[in-house]
Amino acid sequence: MAGGIGSRFWPISRKETPKQFLDILGTGRTFIQQTYDRFLPVCNPENFLVVTSIEYKDIVLEQLPDLKPEQILTEPYRRNTAPCVAYANAWINGKDKNANIIVSPADHLILKQEEFIDEIKKGLEFVNNNDSLLTLGMKPTRPETGYGYIQIDDNSDKVLGRIEPVKTFTEKPNLELAKVFFESGEFFWNSGIFLWSLKSINDAFDKYLPEVKSLFDKIEDDIHTSNEINAVNKTYNECKNISIDYGVMEKADNVYVLTADFGWSDLGTWSSLYEHSTKDEFDNAINTGDAILYDAEDCIVNLPKGKKAVIQGLNGYIVAESNGCILICQKDNEQQIRKYSNDIHTEFGDAD
Numbered sequence: 001m002a003g004g005i006g007s008r009f010w011p012i013s014r015k016e017t018p019k020q021f022l023d024i025l026g027t028g029r030t031f032i033q034q035t036y037d038r039f040l041p042v043c044n045p046e047n048f049l050v051v052t053s054i055e056y057k058d059i060v061l062e063q064l065p066d067l068k069p070e071q072i073l074t075e076p077y078r079r080n081t082a083p084c085v086a087y088a089n090a091w092i093n094g095k096d097k098n099a100n101i102i103v104s105p106a107d108h109l110i111l112k113q114e115e116f117i118d119e120i121k122k123g124l125e126f127v128n129n130n131d132s133l134l135t136l137g138m139k140p141t142r143p144e145t146g147y148g149y150i151q152i153d154d155n156s157d158k159v160l161g162r163i164e165p166v167k168t169f170t171e172k173p174n175l176e177l178a179k180v181f182f183e184s185g186e187f188f189w190n191s192g193i194f195l196w197s198l199k200s201i202n203d204a205f206d207k208y209l210p211e212v213k214s215l216f217d218k219i220e221d222d223i224h225t226s227n228e229i230n231a232v233n234k235t236y237n238e239c240k241n242i243s244i245d246y247g248v249m250e251k252a253d254n255v256y257v258l259t260a261d262f263g264w265s266d267l268g269t270w271s272s273l274y275e276h277s278t279k280d281e282f283d284n285a286i287n288t289g290d291a292i293l294y295d296a297e298d299c300i301v302n303l304p305k306g307k308k309a310v311i312q313g314l315n316g317y318i319v320a321e322s323n324g325c326i327l328i329c330q331k332d333n334e335q336q337i338r339k340y341s342n343d344i345h346t347e348f349g350d351a352d
Contacts (some may be wrong), residue, residue, distance in 0.1 A: 001051055001105050002051065002107070005078075006268075007341055008268050008270075008337055009269070012024065019267075020107035024267070025276070025287075032107070035106045035108070038116065042120055042121060046068075048064075049092070050064070051075065052073070052074060052075065073088060074232075075087070076237070077236050079240070081243045081245070082209055083236065086215075086239075087235075090219070092198055097198060100127055101194075101195070102193070104193045105192050108193075108264065110262060111262070116262040119136065122163075126258070131197075131254060133194065133200060133204060133249060135192075135194050135256075135258070136191040136258050137152075137258065138189040138191050138260060140188065143178035143181065143183075145174060145175050146271075146335070147172060148169065149189060150188045151169075151181075151186050152188070153165070153167050160261060163258050165257075169190065194244070194249075201248075205248065208247060209242070270337075271331050273285075274331065282297045284297065285299070285300045289304060290308045290309070291303060291308070293311045294310070294313070296312065298331070299315070300318050300320075303320070304322060
């Protein structure tokens with residue numbers, strides 16, 4: 001899934017080039033390229049699908065040259081993750097009705113690759129032998145308000161690496177509730193990575209999102225033809241905006257979680273990037289650009305190559321500049337960044 005605009009990472013992630021197509025960590029590979037590399041041990045190149053906005057098709061093909069144009073499924077509108085999954089299901093159905101599927105965002109960080117692949121193989125074996133919907137739950141390392149949570153019936157220290165029935169899903173909590181979740185030991189971060197068989201997920205759509213499933217059933221004969229794009233455009237025009245979590249996972253009774261710890265982060269916020277960045281003796285992280293900091297602590301600085309800055313007296317701030325937009329914001333207030341980018345767009349025009 002590579003259709004988001006990464007608005008929480010503004011101003012470096014913009015509508016024209018969102019974060020999945022950026023090398024934010026300076027590794028030499030963008031997020032979507034790292035995701036492709038990550039799954040190669042369990043998936044041949046011809047079996048990859050990228051679902052993304054029509055405006056990003058060319059950049060996907062440029063960054064993933066091993067894929068053919070027909071492997072890039074383009075959405076005319078952003079309708080959240082349930083239509084994205086339904087479109088992929090319809091496409092896969094025309095190729096292999098017995099397929100097992102991994103659904104993954106294109107912009108996540110995995111630090112322990114071997115452990116990750118071991119867990120993916122374990123999950124694929126499970127969904128191949130069970131009529132189930134499986135998600136990967138990450139053991140939390142802090143009371144995080146930017147992630148959804150998955151509750152199980154046992155203590156996390158006892159079940160790490162096991163597959164357990166899901167008790168409840170919870171949306172992003174406030175800080176007080178996140179602390180309760182973290183201290184209870186019963187909650188895992190919802191990674192947004194799913195595994196299931198095509199049959200199991202189609203059955204779930206029939207039961208919980210029949211209105212979405214029926215729209216894609218109607219265009220079954222158009223998939224893999226020259227009329228696919230026109231048919232999909234019409235379908236998306238009629239399809240509601242809904243997430244796979246809310247539409248299916250929170251309602252189904254055959255949902256399981258594989259509890260894991262392989263160094264995962266969705267790197268969806270400046271704080272998560274800060275956590276994974278190299279820091280100086282004052283806990284400042286300068287990711288790109290040239291900056292001199294005086295009397296400053298616990299800051300993250302991200303500037304374009306060649307840009308220079310002097311920063312004095314800040315504690316716990318984000319300082320970022322890209323394409324003529326500058327953000328100076330307390331890290332504790334980063335959940336407001338989406339609002340800030342909308343406000344500057346409204347006030348001054350093209351800032352997204």
